[in-house]
Amino acid sequence: MKEQTTYTPKIDLNTASAKRYRRLRHFKDIFAKWGVAIGGIGVIVAILLIFLYLMYEVMPLFKSASIEKISQYSVPVVDVSGGREVDNEAEEQAKTLYLSMEEQAEIGLRVDSEGNAIFFKTHSGEILKKHTLPIPVSSKITAIAEAGPGADELALGFSNGETLVFKHEYAVSYGENNQRLIEPSIQYPYGEEPVVLSKTGDAITHIAIRDTEESLAIAGATDSNLLLNILNKEEDFLTEEITFEEEHLELPKITGDIKGLLIDPEQRWLYVLIDQAQLAILNIADREHPKINSVLDVTSGEYQLSQAKLLLGGVSLLLGDSGGNISQWFLVRDKDSEWRLERIRDFTLANNNITSIAPEHRRKGFLVADDQGRIGVYNTTAHRTLINEQISEKPISWLAVSPRGKAFLAEDQNGQMSFWSVDNEHPEVSWSVLWDEVWYENYDKPDYIWQSSASTNDFEPKMSLMPLAFGTLKAAFYAMLLATPLAICGAIYTAYFMAPAMRRKVKPVIELMEALPTVILGFLAGLWLAPFVEDHLTGIFTLLIVVPIGFLLVSFGWHQLPDNIKHRVQDGWQPLLLIPVVIVLSWLAIAMSSTMEALFFGGDMRSWLGEQGISFDQRNALVVGLAMGFAVIPTIFSITEDAIFSVPKHLSYGSLALGATPWQTLTRVVLLTASPGIFSAVMIGMGRAVGETMIVLMATGNTPIMDVNIFEGMRTLAANIAVEMPESEVGSSHYRVLFLAALVLFLFTFIVNTMAEMIRHRLRKRYSSL
Template sequence: MQDISSLLEQELNSPGMRTRRNFRALKDRFARRAIALGGLSVIVAITLIFFYLLYEVMPLFKSASIEQESSFALPESLHGDKILTLFTEEQNEIAALLSESGKLLFINAHNGQPVSEQQLPLLDAAISSIKGKTPGDDTLLLGLNNGQALALTTTFKVDFDAQGQRLGVKPQVTQLFNGKTVPLDAQQRPLHYITQQTAPGGVLLAGLVDKGEVVMALLRQRSNFITGEVQETLEPIEFPSTTLYQRVLIAPDHHYMFALRSSGHLDVYDSRDLHNIELAQTLALVKPGQQVTQMIFQLAQQSLLIGDSQGQITQYFMVRDEHNQQQLTKIRTLKLADAPIKVLEAEQRRKGFVAVDDRGRVGLFNTTAEKKAIDQPLLDAAPLLAALAPRASMLLMQDAQGVFHRYAIDNPHPETSLKSLWGKVWYEGYSEPQHTWQSSSASNEFEPKFSLTPLAFGTLKAAFYAMLLSVPLAVCGAMYTAYFMAPAVRRKIKPVIELMEALPTVILGFFAGLFLAPFMETHLPGVFAVLLLMPLGIVTFAFAWAQLPERIRDLIPEGWHVVVLVPLVMLLGWLSFSVSQPLELWFFNGDMRSWLSNDLGIDFDQRNAMVVGFAMGFAVIPTIYSIAEDALFGVPKSLNHGSLALGATPWQTLVRVVLPTASPGIFSAVMIGMGRAVGETMIVLMATGNTPVMSANIFEGMRTLAANIAVEMGESALGSSHYRILFLAALVLFLFTFVVNTLADLVRQRLRNKYSTL
């Protein structure tokens, strides 16, 4: 024995064996470090993805800022001449000043140096009122002291030389109404207030004379198709009320007129028929003792902004009531300070505005987000004039001493706030606050709606219906395959099911959208018949099988019952869809979809959550099945044998021993399947109709976060609010998956610790 031991020792310590052991240790160290490096690389990659998403999202919540860039005095050519209005162009290079004498002076918006000058043809009249440029209307309308109106428009063109070098911005003035004035008041009284609105076939003009009497006229315009000449005729419009007003605004296409009294009451007139204008509504804008100091239209001219003597700005727009009648409704109130609002200027491209009170305090607001982006005292008193640049990137104000101050504004994402992203928002044209996602439109005056709530809801809805189908089938299939199925059958069935996971989801989405959705719509009773008859049929067949003589049951070897079940399932499926049409005729008058919509009031879309449940459930089943089956099959056989030896039935052993032991793995399978369902893109994109609606109705579609990113990322402008909100959606999806996986791991560890002693 000693000789044998010594020989073994010599053999084990031979140079060849030592070399092999050293090489094996080297491979072990290399493998250990490679695995560690791979794990760390995954962690680093996920961390970098998180911080990159955060980097793209953070500018959404960056605070706005306003800084003074320069100050300059009034040009010498306008000394002693009162400035009536001030406006700028979108390049922030040129500002325009209109004086009381009719001199239109264009100056450098940085230093006040004159660029060009033009005298308006006032003849012997003087300017008594002015309607400045407003969002959606670049017309500069002047009311004269002889009852006439003069309209002009200014355009700004960027000039380049022959080499393509930029020369600067060149202003150009064009007088409207064929270069003539329009006699608005037949009695030639001074127009103390003037406004206009584009009307079908012309322009509707309105003004206030004397102490507030309304005068109106419709300027009809007709173009000669041959000569191109525009023929204009003026039709006086009789206003039905003798009430005296301070301000009048006309809604687009003159559907409504809003007339403000000195008492703070607003009269809303239905003016769709100009020959039958009727008072539709009167409401108090302020409390007794307070005053309305400003009233303007917001972008698209659907909302009224009312500034009052208490420093509040209130938004109103028309809303349909329960009688389907349009009523001017108070929507929201924003507050600057306690001083009266002296200046209100609406942004020309967004639902924002700037407000200045009589103490020189400036506030920059966004109505949709109900957000005050800037609140800062800039002057010692109310400005004489103020102009907000078209891109809302510059504010130009003239102080009480006549000095102009230029301020740069940095406010790239004013429409984003926690409320606008996650809460209900009352948008123009809606009857109530809603969660809405609508990022684009064909109209330049469209207000983007960026609520992530319907997308998050759609993500959870799609995942819920997919898991509702996939979890029972996958887990029960795994239980049967791992515990009851014969090994020879298992070796064939398991790879086939796992192979389903390799099927591209775009193929599944294509199949679901083009075949499954219309098929399920046509055979809707058959779908529900499958869900009802399939379990009942299998249970009935199992009961009948148990009643057969043992010699017949023994013809099918133990674990081979799937050979009988597969034809049974196919037969039950065929039977369910065969009775679909008779069921529809008997119970639903031949059309189940109409019965759902008309009798039950349930909306039905062809591509809906039920289609997604079947299609995405089919895609998730292999993932859950494979992991759950491995967990069940990996339970030590000694536990099974011990339970059976103690007298437990196979089913009792499965439920009380195998399932608890494998529960951490089964739970992991379900969570991984849920992560797959939450992040799925192509199936929900192609099979749901991609409609961002907030409805748990199984017959309606949805839009998920992942599908929304896939659809709209290519259309979003780099760095825009839309672009960054899509990254926010990706971050929400990332965090949701991270939180769910973390909680799942904690639960899995608790289950593992609980059942590790079995």
């Protein structure tokens, strides 16, 4: 018999094609390795760059202020006879009565006691122009006052009881090589003829002025009387010529020596400083019956009142005393709707007498100087001490700040003037402004307020991030309150109980919901859902009760049916039976809305809520919760469903084989094993809700308030950035605070995700042994 042999084919692994395949696979492995590594590093670098850019924009908010001396020179004075420049010591009698600067801080104005208005270069003291004010014959200047911070209007009081109003103006033009030319001038808006204030001819010891479109108010004090003249303006309709009707008001008698006068911008209040320790407040709104509102002590201990100025806007009063203290006061309404002067904030320069206060022209800040040559720069809203430095060995008698707050002039007691530059870009921002309650002007108490801009320079910026952070968490809470149970329960049923054929159809449909643009959801929420909820408010809450109860009743009824009927529906396909149930129950709840409203709320639920002290806004947290919850559900559902479906089947089979029911297997094995993925799904959904912009932008009303009421709206950090960033001035405090809001969102997301990852790893480690 012939012996059979087996043939073993030989495989040549070193053929040219095999070598090419191995080289290609090796190249693919290296490419994939480095591609994944570079991609991962790129993501980390991109996130780091975003963080660094946000920090770059935010850090200037917390930069310290600084000052730098530019020049020093003798106070500019002129000889009355010849107009030539003379040494200050030869003109000792011509003391400074007023000091200011124009917009560019290139030209200063000094008004002296001889009636000279001297314009000079702020950098060198060189006199540019001199104007002699029309002082009445045989009279001298006894008082001077400006109309307010940033106002170019001044009033002089004379020894014969008359007053003169004038303005300093600056015409800007551009000459050759586009060089800026500034031409200063003195104007007399009410004529060069003085106005009689004291009919008895007594000298005006103190004066105050306030000009509006309707009237000019001039208050004056003599040794024996308190005077107030009102020049009411009347414009001819045809010629547009303005005529004045003079009105003399009889003011109540003030007990004590008058040391100063101030008038608020609305010409409603007259502040009278008395005996260097008290302040009288006169209500002059009623021209026929002016009255004293209150008289109160404004200093403490042995200190005496030395300086008083109105802050920008004329609402706040700044009072400086001999102990180096500066206090901010403004009028507040009490419970009886009566006005009272409230001490709001206190600042301290040093333990020396305050000699000058210079409010800023465009911000709620001010400069102060004392009799030891120390200067301080402060901001009232932020309650910040920005600068506290010694700049002179001599007492400082006058301060003048430029309109932009970037420079100031200081004149000491020896007639030396110094010009300083100021680097103080963001004084109105502090930790207390951003996160604490602040007592703003015209408010009855401290509060969290976001109101970043207004139409006037007198506006006090209110940039508290608390209402925005609160609104962000409120919107996310109501969205997660709706989305989390629905998404997780739906994912559990889809992954564990639903028939595979039905799961293959349901899951893609729900995941497709995630592709819906949020702007469409916001549009529908704002224009359709919000009015629908308002019209069927009772039905919405009825829906939240009727549908769950209806589900339980239908499920109970289904299980009571005979087996031959139940078995006609295959296991896992029962959810199809709930579709008509949901439709019928929803229709029933909405149809019952009017009946329920009439039965429990007197026919109008909104009115009933109002009677209970609960306000209602059409675009509110309920609408946001419904709309944003709809947007978050697909995210949570998809990740949760994948986590549950990925639990190894042998764990479920083993549990069932040991006698556990499907429900016990689900709660004690499947959910515990899938808990890291479920937790990640909830955290990712929360991150989506926190960072959502378009839905909350279009469906909340964008009211930055702190109210847990579900029927009130809110404004979130993301929506606020989207609304206000296009309108903010680049580099401004508002602009940088918006970047700070973005940084807060970034850090919140980073911290939450980091904590979520740590918890997820602990859950995975704990339940990996199941």
